[in-house]
Each structure stands twice: as C-alpha cells, then as structure tokens.
Amino acid sequence: MENFLGLYFDAMLPGAFILTLGCVILLVTAFCKHKADGWIYYGTQLGLLISIALIFRQIACFPDAAAIAHERFRIDHCSILGGILIIALSFFALFYSRKDLMRQQLPIGEYVSLVLFSIVGMLVMTTAYHFLTLYIALELMSFPLYILCAYHRKSSKGSEAALKYFVTGALASGFLLFGISLIYGVAHSFGFVNVGIAFSNLTGADMIMALVGVAFVLAGLAFKLGLAPFHMWVPDVYEGAPPSLTLFLVGAPKIAVFILFARLLQTAFVPLVEHWQQMLYLIAILSILIGNVAALTQTNLRRMLAYSSIAHMGFMLFGFAVGSITGLSAALFYMITYVILSVGAFAAITLLNYQTNSVETISDLSGLSRRHPWLAFIILLLVFSMAGIPPTVGFIAKLSILMSLLEAGQVVVAVFMVLMSIVGLYYYLRVIKVMYFDEPAKEPIYAPAISSSSILFVSLTGIFALLIGIFPAELLQLCQTVLV
Amino acid sequence: MFENTPLLSILIWWPVLAAIVLLFSAKKIPVSIIKKWTVLASLAELLMCIPLYQHFNVNSYEMQFQESHSWISMFGIRYALGIDGISLALILLTAFTTFVVVIGSCKLVKNNIAQYMAAFLMAQAMMIGVFAALDAILFYVFWEAMLIPMFLSIGIWGDKQRSYAAIKFFIYMFLGSVVMLVAILYLHQITHSFEITKFYDVVLPRHVELWLFAAFFIAFAIKLPLWPLHTWLLDVHTESPAGGSVVLASLMLKIGVYGFIRFSMPILPVANQIMAPYMIALALIAIIYVGIMALVQNDMKKLIAYSSIAHMGFAVLGCFMVYSIIHFSHSIFEAYMSFEGAVVQMISHAFNTGGLFLAAGMMQYWVGSRNLKDWGGLAKTMPIFAAFFMLFALSNVGLPGTSGFVGEFMVIVAAFHADFCIALFASLTLVIAAAYTLLMVKKIFFGPITNHKVEVLQDIGIHEIFVFGLLSIGIIFIGVYPQWLLEMLHASVGHLLNDSLMFGA
Numbered sequence: 001m002e003n004f005l006g007l008y009f010d011a012m013l014p015g016a017f018i019l020t021l022g023c024v025i026l027l028v029t030a031f032c033k034h035k036a037d038g039w040i041y042y043g044t045q046l047g048l049l050i051s052i053a054l055i056f057r058q059i060a061c062f063p064d065a066a067a068i069a070h071e072r073f074r075i076d077h078c079s080i081l082g083g084i085l086i087i088a089l090s091f092f093a094l095f096y097s098r099k100d101l102m103r104q105q106l107p108i109g110e111y112v113s114l115v116l117f118s119i120v121g122m123l124v125m126t127t128a129y130h131f132l133t134l135y136i137a138l139e140l141m142s143f144p145l146y147i148l149c150a151y152h153r154k155s156s157k158g159s160e161a162a163l164k165y166f167v168t169g170a171l172a173s174g175f176l177l178f179g180i181s182l183i184y185g186v187a188h189s190f191g192f193v194n195v196g197i198a199f200s201n202l203t204g205a206d207m208i209m210a211l212v213g214v215a216f217v218l219a220g221l222a223f224k225l226g227l228a229p230f231h232m233w234v235p236d237v238y239e240g241a242p243p244s245l246t247l248f249l250v251g252a253p254k255i256a257v258f259i260l261f262a263r264l265l266q267t268a269f270v271p272l273v274e275h276w277q278q279m280l281y282l283i284a285i286l287s288i289l290i291g292n293v294a295a296l297t298q299t300n301l302r303r304m305l306a307y308s309s310i311a312h313m314g315f316m317l318f319g320f321a322v323g324s325i326t327g328l329s330a331a332l333f334y335m336i337t338y339v340i341l342s343v344g345a346f347a348a349i350t351l352l353n354y355q356t357n358s359v360e361t362i363s364d365l366s367g368l369s370r371r372h373p374w375l376a377f378i379i380l381l382l383v384f385s386m387a388g389i390p391p392t393v394g395f396i397a398k399l400s401i402l403m404s405l406l407e408a409g410q411v412v413v414a415v416f417m418v419l420m421s422i423v424g425l426y427y428y429l430r431v432i433k434v435m436y437f438d439e440p441a442k443e444p445i446y447a448p449a450i451s452s453s454s455i456l457f458v459s460l461t462g463i464f465a466l467l468i469g470i471f472p473a474e475l476l477q478l479c480q481t482v483l484v
Numbered sequence: 485m486f487e488n489t490p491l492l493s494i495l496i497w498w499p500v501l502a503a504i505v506l507l508f509s510a511k512k513i514p515v516s517i518i519k520k521w522t523v524l525a526s527l528a529e530l531l532m533c534i535p536l537y538q539h540f541n542v543n544s545y546e547m548q549f550q551e552s553h554s555w556i557s558m559f560g561i562r563y564a565l566g567i568d569g570i571s572l573a574l575i576l577l578t579a580f581t582t583f584v585v586v587i588g589s590c591k592l593v594k595n596n597i598a599q600y601m602a603a604f605l606m607a608q609a610m611m612i613g614v615f616a617a618l619d620a621i622l623f624y625v626f627w628e629a630m631l632i633p634m635f636l637s638i639g640i641w642g643d644k645q646r647s648y649a650a651i652k653f654f655i656y657m658f659l660g661s662v663v664m665l666v667a668i669l670y671l672h673q674i675t676h677s678f679e680i681t682k683f684y685d686v687v688l689p690r691h692v693e694l695w696l697f698a699a700f701f702i703a704f705a706i707k708l709p710l711w712p713l714h715t716w717l718l719d720v721h722t723e724s725p726a727g728g729s730v731v732l733a734s735l736m737l738k739i740g741v742y743g744f745i746r747f748s749m750p751i752l753p754v755a756n757q758i759m760a761p762y763m764i765a766l767a768l769i770a771i772i773y774v775g776i777m778a779l780v781q782n783d784m785k786k787l788i789a790y791s792s793i794a795h796m797g798f799a800v801l802g803c804f805m806v807y808s809i810i811h812f813s814h815s816i817f818e819a820y821m822s823f824e825g826a827v828v829q830m831i832s833h834a835f836n837t838g839g840l841f842l843a844a845g846m847m848q849y850w851v852g853s854r855n856l857k858d859w860g861g862l863a864k865t866m867p868i869f870a871a872f873f874m875l876f877a878l879s880n881v882g883l884p885g886t887s888g889f890v891g892e893f894m895v896i897v898a899a900f901h902a903d904f905c906i907a908l909f910a911s912l913t914l915v916i917a918a919a920y921t922l923l924m925v926k927k928i929f930f931g932p933i934t935n936h937k938v939e940v941l942q943d944i945g946i947h948e949i950f951v952f953g954l955l956s957i958g959i960i961f962i963g964v965y966p967q968w969l970l971e972m973l974h975a976s977v978g979h980l981l982n983d984s985l986m987f988g989a
Contacts, residue, residue, distance in 0.1 A: 389632065389658075390625040396556070399621070399665075403559060406669045414669070418662035425658050429635075429651050437639040437647045476558045 010061040011075045014054040014083060015123040021047040022116035029109025037108045041098050044112045048091045055083040071191040074129035074263070077482040082126035082259040085336065089251035090119055092343060092457055096350045097244030099454070103354065104152060104242065111151060115248060118144040122256035129267075131180045131190040134260060138176065138224070141253060142169055148248075149241045161233075161240030168233045172223035179216025183268075186210045192268040200271040211275055217264070218279060224257045227317060228287040231310045235294075238306035243350045246302065250309065251343045258316075258335045262328055262483065265320060273323045280321035285416065287314030292423045299361045304427060305345060308386065311424060312338050315417065319401050322408045329480040330400035336479070337393045337468065338386075344461025345382050348375060351454060362431055367440025375455060376435045378462030385465035387428040388421050393469040400476065490551050491536050492565040492616045495575065499529055499582075499609040503602035510598035519590045522601040526583040529608070533579045540572055542971050545979030547618060547681070555622070561678050564618040569976035570745060570827060571615045573969060574738060577834055578615065580958065581734045582608040588842045588951040589727030592849045593641055600641055603633035604727060611735050615742065620668045620678045624661065627739070631657050634728065634736070641725040649723035656706055656716040664703035664743075667696045671751070683751045684983050690754060697755035700748040707740030710800060711770040714793050721789035722854065726845020729785065733792050733841055734834035741799045741830055749803065750983035760807035763800060768909045770797030775916035779923070784847070784854045787924055788840045791880060794913060795833045801910060802826025802895040808902035810985055818901040819985070823977050824970055825894025831969065832879065832887030832962055839876035839955040843869070846948070847928075851937045856924065861933035866943045870929045872952040877925050879959045881918045887962035 025040055058080050094115065101108050121140030128134040146169060150162030184190060186206050187198035202210055223230035238246050269276055291311030298304035316338065319331025352359040352368075352375075359365065369376040385392035398421065405414045468475055502525035506518065513521075540548055547566030555563040567575065586604060593600050610633070613626030631654055639650035668678070675682050688696070706713045721729050749756050756763075771794050778790035803826045806819040848854050863870040879886035882893075892914065899907035933939050944952075962969055 384632065390628045395625070395628070399669075400559070402666065402669055403672070406666075406673050411666070411670065414666050415663070418666055421662060422655060422659050425655060426651070429654055432635075433639060433647045433651060436636065437650065473554075473556050473558065476556065480558065 010058060011073055011127065014051045014058075014087075015120050017051050017054060018047065018116050018123070019120045022113040022120070025109055025113045025116065029107070029113065032109075034107060034109075037102075040109050040112055041094070044116065045091060045094060047116075048087050048094070052084055052087050052091075055080055055087070058083075071193070072130040072133050073124075073127040075127055078259055078263070079126040081478070081482045082255055083123050085255045085339075086119060086122045086126070086252040089255065089339065089343060090115065090248065092347070093244065093248035093251060095457060096247055096347050096454070099354055100242065100244040100350055106151060106242070111148065111244075114144040114148050118142075118148075119252065122252055125256045126259045128260055129192050129263070131183065131192075131195075134264075135173075135176060135180060137260075138220075138257075139173065141256060142173075142224075145245075145249065145253070148245045149237060151245065152242050155240070155242075157240035158242065161237045165233045165237050168223065168230075172220045172230065175216045175223070176220030179213045179218075179220060182209050182213030182216065186213065192264065195268040196270055199268065202271070211272065214269055214272055214276055215279060218276060218283075221257060221261050221264075222283055225254060225261070225313050225317075226306075226310055227283050227313050228290040228310055229283075231287065231290065234310055235303045235306040238309075239300055239302045243346070243353060247343060247346045247350055250346055251339050254313075254339055255335065258332070261320065262332065265323075266328070266483075277321050277323050280317055281413065284314040284317035284321055285413075287311060287317065288417070288420045292420050292427075295427050296423065298427070299363070301349060301360065301362050301365070301431075302346075304362065304431075305342065308424065308427070309338075309342060311420070312342075312386070315398065315401055315421075318405055318413065318417065322404045322410070324404060324408065325480070325483060326407060327401075327404035329476070329483050330397075330404045332479040332483060333400055333472075333476055334397040336475070337397045337465075340461055340464055341382050341385050341394065344458055344465075345379065345386075347458045347461070348379050348382070351375070351458060354454075362434055363438075365431065365434050366438040368435040370440065375458070378459055379435060380432055381462040381465045383428045383431050385469065387425045389425075391469045392465045393472065394465070396469055396472040396476070490565075491532070492549050492567065492612075493551060495529065495532055495536070495579075496565075496609050496613045496616065498532070499525065499605040499612075503605040503609075506598050506602045506605070510596075515597055518598045518601060522586050522590070522605065523583075525605060526579070526586045526608070530579045530583045533576050536567075537572065537576065540567075540569075540972075542569060543975055545569075545975040550618070552618075555619075559621075559678075560676070561621045562619045563622060564679065565616045565622075566618045567616055568979070569972045569974070570742070570980070573827065573831060573972055574615045574742060575612050577738070577831055578608060578611050578735055580954075581730065581834055581838055584838070584951055584954050585727045585730045585734075585842070587947070588730070589725070589845070591947065592726045592845055596640065600637065600725075600727070603637040604731060606633040607637075607731055607735075611739065614739055618680055620671070620680055620683070622678075623680065624665055624668060628658075628661055630736070634732065637728045638720060638724040641728070642723040644723075645719070646723045649719040652716050653720045656713075660703035660706035663699045667699035670696065680746065683747075686751065688752070688754075690758075693752045693755035694758070697748060697752050697759060700743065700752070701759075704740045704743035704748065705766075707743065708737060708796050708800065709740070709793060710766055710797065711774060711793065714770070714774070717793060718786055718789050721792075721841075722783060722785045726842055726849065729841040729845060730838045733789075734838035737792065737796055738830050738834065741796065741803065741826065744800070744803055745827075745980060750980055753984050756804070756984065757807050760804045763804040764808065764906060767797040767801040767804065768906065770794060771801070771913045772909060772916065775913055775920065778920040779916070781920075782856050784844045784856055784859075784924065784928075785841070786854075787856075787920060788837060788844060791840075791917065791920060792833070792837045794917065795829065795837065795880075798892060798895055798910070798913070799826045799829045799833070801906075802829060802891075802898070805895070805899060805902045805906065806981060806985065808906070809898060812903065813901040815901055816981070818898045819981060820974075820977060821894050822898035822902075823981060824973050825891050825898060827891075827973055827977070828887070828894065828962070828966060828969060829891030832891050832959070835955050835958040835962075836876045836879035836886075836888055839872070839952060839959075840880065842951065842955075843873050843876065846944075850941055851935070856927045858935050859928045859938060860931045860935070861929070862938055862941070863929035864933065865938065865941050868949065869944045869952075872944075872949075872956060873929065874925060875956055875959065877921045879963070880921050882914055885960070885963045887959045887966075889963060890966040 121137050125137035146166045150159050152158045187195040226234040288311045291307045295304050295307035316331050316334040319327040385394035388394040388398040550566035552564040555561050610626045610630035617623035635654045709717050775794045781787040802822045805822045809819045879888035882888040896910050899910050
C-alpha cells in the first residue's frame with residue numbers, strides 16, 4: 001500500500017505542485033489586486049522551474065522507465081520529456097507575456113493562474129493511459145484556453161476568436177466522447193491496454209463500431225492539433241487571441257496532444273493500424289494542401305503562420321501515418337523542432353509589438369534588417385528552418401519524415417510532400433524579401449533598442465534552429481529512445 | 485606534412501570562419517580593412533589549394549584526401565569528403581574564381597560591403613563542399629546551403645527587379661533539389677548507404693532507373709540550365725550584382741554538369757543510355773536556339789547569359805555524346821575526348837564568361853546602363869579595357885590559343901565519331917557564337933561615341949588590370965597547355981566512363 005501511494009505521489013507531484021501554485025496565485029490576486037503583479041510573475045516562473053526539477057526527479061523515481069498507476073496513468077520517458085518541454089515552453093511564453101499584458105493593461109494574476117491550470121491538464125495528458133483520464137485532461141487543458149482567448153474583453157477580434165474556438169472545441173469534445181463511448185461499447189474498458197487487447201480480435205459489427213469510434217477519437221485529437229478539415233479555428237485564434245496567448249498556444253498544448261496521440265496509436269489502436277493509416281494520410285494531405293495554399297494569399301503575419309502551422313502539422317502527421325517506430329520518432333522530432341521554431345517566431349512578433357504596436361501584416365516587417373539586424377537574422381533562420389532549407393533544423397525534420405515515408409514505400413506521398421514544400425517556400429521567402437530586400441515603408445517614430453534580456457530567448461530559438469540543424473544526432477537519438 | 489591534415493575540411497570551413505568574423509566585426513572596422521581581410525582570406529584559400537594539388541596523385545582514380553566521420557548516426561549519414569581529378573579541377577577553379585571576384589567586385593558595391601563579401605565567402609565554402617562531398621546527404625546540404633548566400637546577394641545588392649529575380653532563383657533551384665532529394669533517399673532504401681560511390685554498384689530495374697533519371701535530370705538541368713528550364717538564369721543574371729553574376733556563371737552552373745557526371749551517369753547507366761539522344765537533342769537546341777536568341781539581345785548581361793547557356797549546352801553535349809560514340813564507333817578513345825572536352829569546356833567557360841560578366845558589371849556601374857545602344861566607341865576612351873574584353877570575347881568564340889578553343893575542338897572532333905549531324909550542328913554554333921559575341925564587341929567598342937557619359941570615362945587602373953590579367957592568364961594557359969588540365973582529369977574520367985558505360989560498351 002505504501003508503495004502504491006509512493007508511486008502515485010511521485011507521478012502526480014509536478015502536476016499537484018502547479019495546481020497548488022495556481023490556486024495560491026488566484027487567492028493572492030483576489031486579495032491584493034494589482035499590487036502583487038511583479039511577485040506573481042516571478043513566483044510563477046520560479047514555480048515552473050521547480051516543477052521542471054520535480055519532473056527530472058521522476059527519471060530517478062522510475063528507473064525502469066515505465067510505471068503504470070492503476071491503469072490510468074503511465075509515467076515513462078515519453079511523458080517525462082513531454083512534461084519538461086511543456087513547462088519549458090510555458091516558461092518561455094510567460095516570459096514574453098508579461099510585458100504584452102502590461103502594455104494592454106490586463107491583470108496578470110488571473111492570466112497566470114489560468115495558464116497554470118491549463119498546464120496541469122497538459123501534464124496529466126502526457127501521462128494518460130485511460131480514456132477517462134484522456135478526456136478530463138483534454139478538457140482541463142482546453143477550458144482555460146477558451147477563457148484566455150477572450151482575455152482582452154474589449155477586443156472584438158478576441159471575443160470572436162474565443163467564441164469560434166469554444167464552439168468548435170465543444171464540437172470536438174463531443175466527437176471525442178462519442179468515439180470513446182463507441183470504443184467502450186466494443187472493448188468494455190477504458191484502459192488503453194485493454195482496448196488494445198479487445199481490438200486485436202474483432203469481428204463483423206464490432207469491427208465497424210470500433211472503426212467509427214477510432215475515427216471520432218482521431219477527429220477530436222486532429223481538432224486539437226489544428227489539422228484540416230478541423231482547422232477552422234486556427235487562423236482566427238492565432239490572429240485574434242492576445243499575442244501572449246498565441247505564444248502559449250503554439251507551443252505547450254501541441255506537445256501535450258502529440259504525446260497523447262502517439263501513445264494512443266502505439267497502444268490502444270495498434271491492431272487497427274491499416275485502417276487509421278489511410279485516415280491519417282488523408283488528413284495529412286488535406287492539411288498540407290489547405291495550409292500551404294491558404295497561406296500563400298495571407299497578408300496578416302499571424303494568419304500566415306497559422307496556416308503554415310496547419311501544413312506543418314500535416315507534414316508531422318505523415319510520421320504517424322507510416323505506423324512504424326521510425327515514423328513516430330521522426331514525427332516527435334518534427335514536432336519538437338517545429339514547436340520551438342514557431343514559438344520563436346511568435347515571440348519575435350510579440351517583441352516587435354512592444355515597440356511599435358503595429359506589426360500586423362507581413363509588410364510591416366519591411367526594412368527590419370536595417371533597424372534590428374540581429375532580430376532580422378534570427379527571424380531569417382527561423383523562417384528558413386520552417387521552409388526546410390539546410391543547414392537549419394527544419395531540413396533534418398523533413399528529412400526524417402521523408403525517410404520514414406520511403407521506408408514504408410510511399411514514394412508518391414514523399415514526392416507530394418517535397419512538391420508542397422516548394423509552395424511553402426514561396427510564402428516564407430516573402431517574409432525574408434520584405435525584411436531584407438524592401439525599403440522600410442515608414443520609419444518608426446519611436447523605436448527604443450530591444451532590451452538584451454528579452455531578445456535572448458528569441459535568439460536561443462534561432463540558434464537552436466541552426467545548431468541542431470548541424471548537429472542533430474543527439475536529439476534524433478533522444479526522440480527514438482523515449483518512444484521505444 | 486599534409487598527409488594527416490584534413491585539407492578538404494580546412495578548405496570548406498576556413499571561408500565560413502572568415503565570413504563569420506567579417507559579419508560580427510562589420511560595424512566596428514572600416515571598409516578598407518574589410519576589403520583587405522576578404523582578399524587575404526580568399527588568397528589564403530587559394531594558397532591552401534597548392535598542397536592539395538601537389539599531393540594529389542593524378543594517376544589514380546581513387547577518391548583522395550578522404551575524410552569520414554559519423555555525422556547523423558541514426559540515418560547512417562556521414563561527414564565524408566574526398567576528391568578525384570574532376571573535383572580537384574573544380575575546387576581549384578572555385579578558389580581561383582572567388583579570389584578574382586572578391587578583388588574585382590569590391591569596388592562595385594557601396595553599402596553593406598562586409599555582408600556582401602561574407603556572402604561570397606560562404607558561397608565559395610558551400611561550393612567546395614559540393615565538389616568534395618562523398619556522402620549524398622552532405623552533398624545535398626551543401627548544394628542547398630549555397631542558395632542562401634546567393635539568394636541574399638541577389639536580393640540585397642541587385643538591380644531594380646531584384647526581389648522577383650531572387651525569389652524566382654530560389655524557387656527554381658529548390659524545385660530541382662527536392663526532387664533530387666527523394667531520388668537520393670530512394671537509392672538509400674536500396675543500398676542502405678548514403679555513400680555516392682556505393683550508389684554506383686546498384687543495379688535497378690529499367691523503369692526505376694528512368695524515374696530516378698527524371699528526378700536527377702530536373703535538379704541538374706535547372707542548375708545548368710538546360711533549355712527549356714533556363715528562364716530563371718536570364719532574370720537572375722540581369723538583376724544580380726556583378727560579383728553575383730560571376731559566381732553564378734563561373735561556378736554554380738558547373739555544379740549542374742558535375743551532378744550529371746557524379747550522380748546521374750554512373751549511377752543510372754541504362755537510363756542515361758536510353759535518354760542520351762534526347763539529351764543531345766536538348767543540348768543542340770540549347771546551343772543553336774539560345775545562340776540565335778543571343779543574337780537579338782540588346783541587354784549586355786542578357787546576351788552574355790544566353791551565351792553562357794549555349795556554352796553549357798556544349799558541356800552537356802560532350803557528356804552525353806559518349807553513349808552515341810560507343811554505339812556508333814566503339815571507340816573508347818573518342819569517348820574520353822568528348823567527356824574531357826566537356827569538362828575543359830566547363831573550366832574555360834568559367835574564365836571567359838566570368839571575365840565578360842565582371843566587365844559588364846563594371847560597365848553598368850560606370851554608366852548605369854546595360855543597354856548596348858548606350859554604348860559605342862569605348863575602345864577610344866578605354867583601350868586597355870577593350871583589349872581584355874576582346875580576349876574574353878575571343879575565348880568565348882573559341883579562337884585557337886584560348887581556352888575556349890580546346891573544349892569545343894575536342895567535343896566537335898569527338899562528335900564526328902558519333903554522328904555527322906551532331907558534329908555539323910555543333911560546329912554551326914561556332915559561327916553563331918562568333919556572330920553574337922563580335923556584334924556585341926562591335927557595338928560597345930567601335931563606331932562613334934554617342935553617349936557623353938562614355939566619353940568622359942577613364943581607362944581602367946592597376947586594380948582592374950590585375951583582376952582581368954588573372955583571368956587572361958587562365959584563358960591563355962589552358963589554351964596553350966591544356967595537357968596540364970587533361971592529365972588531372974584523365975584517370976578519373978576513365979573510371980567514371982567505365983561506370984557510366986557499364987552496359988553500353
């Protein structure tokens with residue numbers, strides 16, 4: 001019994017810690033109003049650092065790398081890596097949120113505590129091994145995000161984005177629940193392992209029911225990753241939500257959903273691999289087509305990045321669709337690198353907005369290479385990396401996906417993928433063209449130097465893009481070992 | 485002393501290092517030091533080629549100066565370098581041309597000179613990497629990475645339509661290379677290796693070979709560029725800065741031919757054998773049609789660009805004629821001649837087109853016009869410049885004693901052993917080339933001076949004479965003593981021919 005409690009304790013500690021932190025901050029905010037803003041911010045960042053340490057502790061607690069608690073949770077290397085990434089990305093996002101919130105004169109306390117609750121949801125999600133855990137974690141993650149989306153009450157775009165996000169999100173939850181209920185009907189269990197066992201000997205009507213269930217669950221998750229045809233919310237939310245939230249939204253939640261997705265496909269849905277493979281190929285191709293073609297015509301920078309993220313999720317999904325461990329680890333590598341790149345890109349936009357409050361369209365970046373050569377260079381690295389040009393990391397990510405596709409004999413899909421990346425290249429090059437080749441449209445009236453501390457993290461993402469592009473061996477190895 | 489030095493790595497990474505130093509110190513140091521530093525860096529690079537040449541064994545076809553380290557162990561990708569005679573010749577050419585370009589163009593740029601120079605050093609490093617890579621993915625990485633400095637140099641320092649040209653350039657290049665990437669990965673699936681030399685041993689079904697050929701063809705034909713994929717070159721050449729044009733014409737286009745020689749022909753002998761007549765036809769179209777197009781151009785840079793396409797067509801002709809030569813006359817000697825002629829043509833084209841583009845870039849800088857109608861009578865005001873220009877033009881035409889003659893002569897003589905028609909059409913080009921080149925010279929240098937801006941020009945100084953002198957030495961040296969170059973190539977060409985003709989002979 002003691003052992004059992006110990007297991008639970010170690011597994012839940014980081015999540016419980018963050019939950020407590022969130023509640024404390026909520027209370028502090030209720031009593032202190034705005035006076036404690038600085039304390040809250042630093043306290044939260046400190047708390048996040050501590051919880052990273054707590055997750056690291058799990059590595060020592062579970063030396064055999066996998067511990068299943070009551071069929072509901074599973075702690076393994078994958079969930080530990082996911083947890084670390086989620087918290088690190090949140091730390092990064094909050095770092096840039098603070099000034100953005102201050103600029104818009106929004107209270108920081110509620111914002112931070114909602115973000116923390118969402119993080120708890122994500123952490124639970126990375127360990128979910130049971131459909132009920134899955135559902136609850138997903139809702140715990142999503143609800144704070146819906147609220148945060150409309151955090152700027154007076155912004156009509158924000159309200160519109162929140163409403164869209166919420167309504168479509170509710171629909172996705174409905175899909176998910178419906179799918180789970182069908183799966184339960186077939187498997188008579190919610191545990192991933194049991195479902196997997198039940199799925200391996202299906203016949204007749206059960207088979208159809210199970211397939212419909214799987215399709216609905218995948219649709220629900222595809223919605224959360226922003227994959228076509230469930231992508232409608234992505235551009236609106238990326239554009240309309242407060243910039244600081246977008247920064248959060250493009251990072252941590254994607255990692256959490258990814259880990260869950262991978263685990264589901266690796267355990268419960270394995271017996272039906274031939275069936276969901278085709279579904280995923282279709283979703284991926286559709287996402288790449290819609291994302292890339294729609295991004296071509298965008299003038300708003302964030303909308304463009306939103307559509308490009310749909311396309312990137314499509315590329316990543318190929319790794320899932322291949323259905324092999326190489327594919328899965330390629331997808332994980334793609335996901336980690338893409339998330340870091342996009343967080344870097346959005347952070348750069350947020351940074352520029354501190355100053356001029358006008359970087360909305362792509363052409364607002366014109367002449368950036370003269371005003372901020374270093375920042376422009378970092379954006380250049382990020383953009384080339386998203387386009388997949390060596391020697392940046394985006395190339396290695398695309399390469400690993402391509403290799404897994406060819407290993408599975410999908411030559412046509414591979415050719416489609418590289419041809420679509422040419423379409424993608426066009427709109428990425430446009431950003432660079434505007435930054436480097438065009439004359440500045442208007443000189444900014446007031447352009448103070450960006451403080452070196454705030455440019456530091458953005459620079460790190462750009463340097464990451466270059467360095468991991470040149471020395472990717474270790475990260476690739478890590479992606480493989482955590483998934484085995 | 486050089487046995488254990490990783491000479492190739494030094495040659496690749498030294499310019500990168502020099503460029504990074506340049507970028508980070510750009511704001512702090514004056515322009516004159518930037519120029520000196522760049523010139524010294526590229527001179528050092530050129531000097532480092534000397535031990536490379538000295539220790540190279542020309543009698544061996546083996547890859548020499550090999551280096552191999554694990555790079556991405558999970559995919560079996562290695563950092564593997566090594567050169568044979570063809571690579572050596574092209575690396576020497578790259579180091580030499582970059583040195584010339586750096587000196588020649590440092591007077592032609594006004595703003596951001598440090599970044600401009602850094603772009604050239606980066607491009608140089610990546611190109612040497614392409615020629616030295618023995619791992620297919622490493623090759624691809626260098627091949628793609630080269631685009632970034634070229635893209636930026638066109639887009640930042642180019643002419644009015646520079647953004648359009650730069651984006652067109654990048655997308656065209658990317659189109660070719662991603663298709664090639666799939667082909668490389670496909671070959672990897674079969675051989676479980678990324679070593680280029682391992683690819684040579686693979687035996688594939690016919691239809692697979694043809695598909696792979698198509699993929700490689702798109703990549704290399706765009707780079708070359710081969711008609712009808714040549715349209716990017718015209719925009720890019722006319723819009724890019726003088727130095728950019730020279731690097732593009734003298735070095736980057738060579739990578740297309742190098743790709744055919746290194747990848748397509750030895751890996752896919754059957755497909756190349758089948759497609760050879762079509763390739764010859766495309767090359768002849770390039771030579772004749774593009775030559776005629778050049779005749780009617782008024783834009784100086786465009787004219788040289790067209791002439792450049794025609795000359796690269798000659799190189800392709802030389803490469804692919806080996807199949808018909810073997811087929812019709814079974815003479816391996818003529819096949820050697822044709823193939824080596826193609827490589828010599830590549831090298832010689834670098835000197836004369838490089839010289840012409842540099843001269844055109846200077847002229848545009850002086851007067852601000854590329855249009856031939858704005859020129860005339862320049863020989864009166866600038867006799868020394870006119871003499872150098874004439875030499876480049878004559879080499880472009882293929883006058884005996886210049887390097888241009890050697891390559892074209894070898895290819896045409898070999899062509900008689902393939903097919904009389906091919907030889908006839910190939911010889912026709914000499915006439916067309918003479919026509920457009922000499923017409924251009926006539927319009928620029930002779931006749932009355934119509935433009936007052938031309939009238940006040942001073943003749944070139946010691947700086948430019950040095951630059952043009954270097955190129956002229958190259959032209960005349962290879963024109964008079966081609967044996968030096970041919971010896972370097974012979975063993976490697978023989979080995980590659982052996983692989984390429986495996987089923988043809």
